[in-house]
C-alpha cells in the first residue's frame with residue numbers, strides 16, 4: 001500500500017477528492033495532509049476524515065527555503081510517506097526537494113500544459129480567446145509546472161465565461177482527473193490519461 005501525503009494551501013477540494021478515492025482496493029492511502037499556512041480551509045476537512053495534518057508555515061523561514069523543506073521532510077519521514085500529491089499547494093519547492101522526490105511527486109495545474117504555467121491561468125485563457133481550457137496532472141520536476149504529463153481533462157470555454165465560471169468548470173474536471181491519475185500512478189502506470 002503506497003502512503004500518500006497531500007500538500008494544500010487553500011480550500012482543499014482536490015485533497016478531498018483524492019482522499020475520498022483512496023479506499024477499498026485502491027493501491028494507496030492518505031497518511032498526511034500538509035499545509036504551508038494554518039489558514040488553509042482544507043485542514044479542517046482532513047481532520048474531519050481522520051487524516052493526520054501538519055502545518056509548516058513558510059514565513060518564519062524567510063529566504064531559507066531548504067530549512068523550510070527540511071521541516072516538511074521531517075513530517076514526511078515521521079509518516080513514512082511514499083508519494084506526494086500537490087493539490088493547490090501555492091508554494092514553489094526548490095530543486096533540492098523536487099529532485100529528492102522526482103518520480104514520486106504529482107501536481108495538478110488548472111490549464112492545458114504546456115499552456116499557462118504559473119498563476120491566473122483562466123484569465124489568461126480567456127484573454128487569449130481560447131475555445132477550450134482544462135487541467136493537467138504532471139510529475140513534479142525542478143521547473144515550475146513542467147515535468148512529464150500524466151493526464152489532462154478538457155472543458156469548453158463558453159460565451160460570457162469569466163475566470164470564476166471557467167475555474168468552476170475546470171475544478172469539476174480536476175476532481176475526476178486527479179483521483180484517476182493517482183490511482184494509476186500508485187500502481188506503477190504512467191501512461192497519459194485523457195478525459196473526458
Ligand code: GAR
Pocket residue numbers: 008009010011012013014015042087088089090108109110118135171174
Ligand atoms: C485548483 O484549481 C488547482 O488546480 C490550483 O489551485 C486550486 C486549488 O483548489 N492549483 C494551482 O494553481 C497550482 N499552481 P483546491 O484547494 O480546492 O483543491
